[in-house]
Amino acid sequence: MKKDTAEKIGIMGGTFDPPHFGHFVIAQTAFEALGLGKVLFIPTGKIVYKDTCGEADGRHRFNMLKSVIDSNPDFELSDTELKQSGTSYTADTLTRLKEGEYKDAELYFLVGADSLDYMDKWYRPEVVFRLCTVAVAERRGFSSDEVEKKIKLLNEKFGAKIIRLSMPMIDVSSTMLREMAGEGRSIRYLTHDSVIEYINKHNLYGGG
Numbered sequence: 001m002k003k004d005t006a007e008k009i010g011i012m013g014g015t016f017d018p019p020h021f022g023h024f025v026i027a028q029t030a031f032e033a034l035g036l037g038k039v040l041f042i043p044t045g046k047i048v049y050k051d052t053c054g055e056a057d058g059r060h061r062f063n064m065l066k067s068v069i070d071s072n073p074d075f076e077l078s079d080t081e082l083k084q085s086g087t088s089y090t091a092d093t094l095t096r097l098k099e100g101e102y103k104d105a106e107l108y109f110l111v112g113a114d115s116l117d118y119m120d121k122w123y124r125p126e127v128v129f130r131l132c133t134v135a136v137a138e139r140r141g142f143s144s145d146e147v148e149k150k151i152k153l154l155n156e157k158f159g160a161k162i163i164r165l166s167m168p169m170i171d172v173s174s175t176m177l178r179e180m181a182g183e184g185r186s187i188r189y190l191t192h193d194s195v196i197e198y199i200n201k202h203n204l205y206g207g208g
Contacts, residue, residue, distance in 0.1 A: 007105045010039035011097070011132065013081075013090060016061045018177055018199060019068065020191040022112075022170040026137045029167040030110050031074045034135060038076050039110070041065055045081040045088040055178065056204050058082040067194035091124035094131040107132035110165075113142035116150055120157065129160035137165045181205040 010030050016023065027039040043061045056064070062079055069075040080096060081088040094107060109132040111119070116136045119125055128134075134154075136147065147164070154160040177187050182205045187196060199205065 007037045007102075008035060008108060009097075009102055009105045010034065010036045010108045010110050010135070011094070012039050012041045012110045013044060013093070015055075015174065016041070016043045016065055017055050017174050018061070018191060018195055018204070019065050020170075020172050020174060020177055020195075022172045024068065024192070025167060025170050026110055026112070026165065027075060028072075029137070029165055030108065030135050033165060033167075034108055034163075036074075036108065037105075038074060040076050040078055041069060042078045042081055042093060045084050046086065060198075060202060060204060064195045064198050067198055068192045089123040091122070091127040091131075094128060098131050109134050110137070111135070112137050113139040113147050113150075116147065116154075116162070117142065120154060126158050129154065129158040133161040133163060135163050135165050137167055138169055140169060140171050178205045 010027065012023065012027050014023065023041075027041070030036060031039050043058060043065060045058055058079075059082070062077070062082060065077055069077045081093055084092075090109070094109070097107065109128070111134060113136055116134065119128065119134070122128060136151070138144070138147065151160075151162045151164075154162060172190050177190060180187050180190075181199060187199075
């Protein structure tokens with residue numbers, strides 16, 4: 001189906017191992033602030049800069065996201081990276097989206113300030129910045145001045161279009177949730193109850 005040329009699509013990539021309220025707050029904030037048609041969540045497949053060995057595999061991460069996203073009409077879930085046999089690169093994923101279903105859409109790639117800090121080291125960053133506008137949310141450990149300095153650098157080097165999202169700062173990470181779950185501590189109120197139920201049902205992160 002041909003897409004409206006005015007459609008704006010948010011792209012939320014990540015390992016989501018596990019997904020938490022920080023992810024969903026960024027996505028919902030961007031949906032409303034940018035007037036997006038939807039936010040497309042894309043869990044990563046095989047990646048080169050993180051060691052996910054021993055953590056939840058791709059289908060578990062997909063299913064945890066699905067348990068939350070199915071109840072929100074503003075969100076959609078894609079397994080495009082999980083279906084790839086090789087390493088997942090954002091540049092390749094965005095290229096597939098722009099050559100396919102979203103060729104006429106405006107893409108907005110949603111990231112935290114921690115990810116923005118090393119986007120220039122990503123595989124083919126010039127492709128990423130050419131195909132989308134980056135919307136960045138503040139993260140603890142990165143001052144406003146540091147974020148602005150990075151935005152200026154990326155704009156000068158790649159012509160990157162980067163906008164800032166004004167939103168509550170949610171001090172939670174997937175690493176923190178994995179550690180807490182592994183120690184048998186509660187992660188309630190840090191992620192959706194359906195994610196917690198899935199983790200317990202499948203005994204993920206060694207907390208059972």
